[in-house]
Amino acid sequence: MLTKNQAPKRGVDSQSICFTINGRRESISIEPWVSLLDCLRDHLNLTGSKKGCDHGQCGACTIICDGKRILSCLSLAVMKDGAEITTIEGIAKGDELHPLQQAFIDHDAFQCGYCTPGQICSAIGLLKEGKANSRTEVKEMMSGNLCRCGANVGIIDAIMQVKDGGGHE
Amino acid sequence: MGIDKIVGKPISRLEGREKVTGMAKYAAEYQADNLLHGYVVSSPITKGRIIDIDITKVIDIPGVVEVISHKNRPKLAWFDLQYTDMDAPPGTVFKPLYDENILYNGQPIALIIAKDFETARYGSTQIIFKFEEQDFQTVLKDNLTRARPAKKGFATALKPPPPPPTGDFENAFENAAIKVESEFQHGTEHHNPIELFATTTIFEGNGKLTIYDKTQGTINNQLFVANLFGLRYKDVRVLAPFVGGAFGSGLRPQYQLFLCVMAALHLKRNVRVVLDRKQMFSFSHRPPAIQKLRFASDINGRITALGHEVFAETSNFEDYTEPTASWSHRLYAAPNTLFEHHLIPLDVYTPMDMRAPGGSTALHAIECTMDELSYKLKIDPLDLRLINYSDMDPSAEKPYTSKALRACYLEAAEKFGWDKRSPEPGSMARGNKLVGYGMATGIWDAFQFPARVEAMISADGKLILNNATTDIGTGTLTIMTQIAADELGLNIADVDFRYGDSKKPFSMFQGGSATTSSTGVAIVIAARALRKKLVRKAGEMKDSPFKNVAAEQVVFKGGNLLLKEDMKTFISLKEIIAFNAGRPIKTTNMGKPHVLKLRKYSLATHSASFVEVEVDKDLGVVTVTRAVTAVAAGKIINPKTARSQILGSMIWGISKTLHEETIMDARLGKYINANLGEYHIPVHADIGELEVIFTEEKDDLINEIGTKGVGEIGLVAMPAAISNAIYHATGKRINKLPIHFDELF
Numbered sequence: 001m002l003t004k005n006q007a008p009k010r011g012v013d014s015q016s017i018c019f020t021i022n023g024r025r026e027s028i029s030i031e032p033w034v035s036l037l038d039c040l041r042d043h044l045n046l047t048g049s050k051k052g053c054d055h056g057q058c059g060a061c062t063i064i065c066d067g068k069r070i071l072s073c074l075s076l077a078v079m080k081d082g083a084e085i086t087t088i089e090g091i092a093k094g095d096e097l098h099p100l101q102q103a104f105i106d107h108d109a110f111q112c113g114y115c116t117p118g119q120i121c122s123a124i125g126l127l128k129e130g131k132a133n134s135r136t137e138v139k140e141m142m143s144g145n146l147c148r149c150g151a152n153v154g155i156i157d158a159i160m161q162v163k164d165g166g167g168h169e
Numbered sequence: 170m171g172i173d174k175i176v177g178k179p180i181s182r183l184e185g186r187e188k189v190t191g192m193a194k195y196a197a198e199y200q201a202d203n204l205l206h207g208y209v210v211s212s213p214i215t216k217g218r219i220i221d222i223d224i225t226k227v228i229d230i231p232g233v234v235e236v237i238s239h240k241n242r243p244k245l246a247w248f249d250l251q252y253t254d255m256d257a258p259p260g261t262v263f264k265p266l267y268d269e270n271i272l273y274n275g276q277p278i279a280l281i282i283a284k285d286f287e288t289a290r291y292g293s294t295q296i297i298f299k300f301e302e303q304d305f306q307t308v309l310k311d312n313l314t315r316a317r318p319a320k321k322g323f324a325t326a327l328k329p330p331p332p333p334p335t336g337d338f339e340n341a342f343e344n345a346a347i348k349v350e351s352e353f354q355h356g357t358e359h360h361n362p363i364e365l366f367a368t369t370t371i372f373e374g375n376g377k378l379t380i381y382d383k384t385q386g387t388i389n390n391q392l393f394v395a396n397l398f399g400l401r402y403k404d405v406r407v408l409a410p411f412v413g414g415a416f417g418s419g420l421r422p423q424y425q426l427f428l429c430v431m432a433a434l435h436l437k438r439n440v441r442v443v444l445d446r447k448q449m450f451s452f453s454h455r456p457p458a459i460q461k462l463r464f465a466s467d468i469n470g471r472i473t474a475l476g477h478e479v480f481a482e483t484s485n486f487e488d489y490t491e492p493t494a495s496w497s498h499r500l501y502a503a504p505n506t507l508f509e510h511h512l513i514p515l516d517v518y519t520p521m522d523m524r525a526p527g528g529s530t531a532l533h534a535i536e537c538t539m540d541e542l543s544y545k546l547k548i549d550p551l552d553l554r555l556i557n558y559s560d561m562d563p564s565a566e567k568p569y570t571s572k573a574l575r576a577c578y579l580e581a582a583e584k585f586g587w588d589k590r591s592p593e594p595g596s597m598a599r600g601n602k603l604v605g606y607g608m609a610t611g612i613w614d615a616f617q618f619p620a621r622v623e624a625m626i627s628a629d630g631k632l633i634l635n636n637a638t639t640d641i642g643t644g645t646l647t648i649m650t651q652i653a654a655d656e657l658g659l660n661i662a663d664v665d666f667r668y669g670d671s672k673k674p675f676s677m678f679q680g681g682s683a684t685t686s687s688t689g690v691a692i693v694i695a696a697r698a699l700r701k702k703l704v705r706k707a708g709e710m711k712d713s714p715f716k717n718v719a720a721e722q723v724v725f726k727g728g729n730l731l732l733k734e735d736m737k738t739f740i741s742l743k744e745i746i747a748f749n750a751g752r753p754i755k756t757t758n759m760g761k762p763h764v765l766k767l768r769k770y771s772l773a774t775h776s777a778s779f780v781e782v783e784v785d786k787d788l789g790v791v792t793v794t795r796a797v798t799a800v801a802a803g804k805i806i807n808p809k810t811a812r813s814q815i816l817g818s819m820i821w822g823i824s825k826t827l828h829e830e831t832i833m834d835a836r837l838g839k840y841i842n843a844n845l846g847e848y849h850i851p852v853h854a855d856i857g858e859l860e861v862i863f864t865e866e867k868d869d870l871i872n873e874i875g876t877k878g879v880g881e882i883g884l885v886a887m888p889a890a891i892s893n894a895i896y897h898a899t900g901k902r903i904n905k906l907p908i909h910f911d912e913l914f
Binding site: 031055101106117138143 | 182190195197198286363411413443445644809810812813814817818846850853854
């Protein structure tokens with residue numbers, strides 16, 4: 001084992017930031033190079049947001065930040081000081097699932113479940129945007145979220161059901 | 170046993186709530202005290218030797234705890250067998266950080282361990298290696314002269330070499346009335362589950378480890394770790410309650426497990442190692458292959474000769490094979506056959522099973538060649554399959570335990586509207602798009618492995634089942650619960666199937682579409698034994714009407730035991746357990762295939778896919794607008810999760826045909842698109858209308874529950890169906906996958 005650095009000391013100071021996550025205010029001291037995704041997963045124990053590529057290519061880390069869907073792996077945590085963040089853990093109201101979460105279960109819109117939090121957050125963001133009007137447009141605008149199990153049909157069916165049923169907020 | 174059967178109902182996934190709320194925890198998501206993070210350093214060279222390692226800049230980084238390389242690694246097992254696993258092909262298993270030799274690009278060459286992920290990753294950029302590089306060979310088509318037969322070993326039992334030739338193939342082919350000769354090229358593919366490979370090792374002390382690992386085989390990896398590091402089996406516990414996809418990549422223990430456990434033992438600390446996406450391209454893949462097919466028939470379309478020669482990649486240290494060459498003879502009778510499988514060892518990592526290994530490669534070539542034959546004969550492609558339809562397995566000269574392929578063809582063709590196809594290529598259009606219809610056949614093995622299940626009734630009258638299997642997203646939890654619920658006449662809510670843990674009774678790794686038949690049968694066997702025990706115990710109760718009653722005379726329903734003769738007489742499971750002083754009544758039993766009985770039969774699932782494509786006349790862009798796949802796979806336990814399995818594998822078929830390929834740079838010997846932006850898999854916008862039909866197929870012979878598995882059969886027919894549709898649309902036969910638009914015009 002190395003003996004040189006028994007007392008870890010950072011060359012760069014951690015910064016104190018504050019954000020609201022799932023309705024709760026969180027203050028955290030964090031190094032400026034920590035991505036928002038790693039901040040959520042490793043520092044705040046919110047592991048619902050997933051890491052699939054760390055490059056903005058798979059969409060598994062999608063969260064809702066100030067009302068918009070973003071890829072949390074492409075933001076540094078310190079950039080989001082003061083932001084209002086909703087992760088998959090904050091989508092349901094207590095025991096009551098969001099209509100989209102229920103629709104995902106009903107349409108079997110996942111298999112392994114790993115891309116699911118990103119798909120759901122992205123879809124909620126999409127519905128808020130109000131841009132996608134047809135199934136084709138929903139498919140196009142959800143295409144930043146990859147699913148390797150091939151649950152695509154169920155995912156789009158679930159989103160269309162909620163979109164058409166007006167079940168979203 | 171229950172009157173209202175739960176098996177066969179489209180129950181929603183029981184773990185759905187955890188998965189849609191972010192509560193499902195995967196291997197990298199377990200917290201532990203003072204957890205250290207490891208980051209792997211990968212070899213930038215393809216072949217050679219490490220001659221120096223300079224870590225001075227790394228150890229100067231605050232927070233770095235250790236750097237492990239071959240130079241300072243803890244003493245390791247040296248005997249090859251200690252590294253082996255249940256899925257190891259013949260050869261010498263790759264040993265991470267074993268010595269200075271570099272065998273392939275991306276090979277792990279060091280592990281940086283630090284107090285957090287970012288520091289470890291930064292450390293990986295500050296380590297300096299000096300290498301002595303050697304010449305390498307990494308391109309299949311440049312090395313065809315080095316082809317040789319595969320070595321034999323343990324794995325050969327499940328993956329036999331092709332059978333010897335029959336008849337006189339060369340003569341028959343030479344003199345045939347109608348013949349087709351074609352060559353197919355498939356690129357490398359990587360499994361790329363969205364979850365990154367990860368291991369979290371909890372160092373419990375006293376030689377005990379608790380390991381959260383991304384794997385398809387908890388016991389496989391438990392044995393691997395114990396053997397390698399000299400630990401007692403019972404001291405190593407491997408857990409995988411949730412697995413974020415695997416598709417074969419988790420069938421063997423991967424190097425992050427090895428490195429994580431080594432670091433934990435060395436530092437006596439809790440350690441996590443997560444690979445990055447680029448490193449997901451550094452262990453195992455579907456091998457690239459070149460296939461040469463020669464099929465011949467008489468003028469009526471009766472096949473007379475089947476020839477299939479395969480040249481596939483393997484590594485220089487293990488001989489990976491997947492049954493590829495002889496599939497055609499399991500579908501079509503032919504008096505003359507010639508099947509050969511050659512391996513070409515290259516300076517790459519050993520390939521590995523990837524969803525429908527061998528079958529998806531072979532059936533593409535076979536069913537495209539059949540399509541070409543149909544055009545030469547001027548016979549409808551579907552009719553050609555029906556002319557050559559065989560109820561027997563011609564290759565083994567045995568009957569199938571069941572085979573509803575004919576019904577698959579007919580049901581899918583009708584649903585698809587195959588009769589609306591005009592046979593001439595390029596004769597159908599929709600606006601600016603050429604339209605093509607194509608079809609193909611699928612066949613896949615119906616495996617069953619031995620499995621043990623512990624079943625018990627607890628004090629609250631619930632049924633608890635234990636088995637070490639994983640649920641990689643296939644629906645294992647849900648369907649095992651359904652099977653068990655029916656066996657004891659209980660509701661879903663009263664059954665608790667516990668899995669994903671090497672401490673539980675034996676399960677093979679979750680592969681080969683075998684889990685339902687393996688663990689499912691074990692549940693049935695255990696439930697039978699449990700029913701007997703419960704009836705006997707009920708008979709011991711005071712004034713019991715169940716005294717000397719055989720288990721067969723008792724109906725289990727709604728948490729009660731009822732006498733068949735007099736359904737008003739019953740006793741509840743809870744009462745029996747109370748009589749047993751509150752102690753659970755339990756049994757552990759083995760389910761295994763009926764090898765002797767089944768020796769007289771062939772076992773397979775079948776499918777037929779019908780596909781419509783649109784090809785843009787100006788741009789050549791191909792879209793699969795709709796597809797219908799009919800599957801005959803015996804009993805379907807849960808039509809909802811099974812449909813998802815088939816839909817998912819149909820999308821894998823679309824991906825294999827039109828999207829995915831790992832590109833090898835011949836000069837560098839490395840994959841150059843090792844990320845999800847450039848390794849293309851279908852996105853939502855690529856998916857058209859997909860339909861699944863489960864064709865009725867009753868199979869009383871195959872096993873106690875009549876299941877054959879649905880994990881892979883949905884993939885095998887799709888690539889050829891799509892390719893054949895593209896031919897029908899454009900008149901162009903592109904036999905190299907994936908098919909790109911630039912090859913069409």
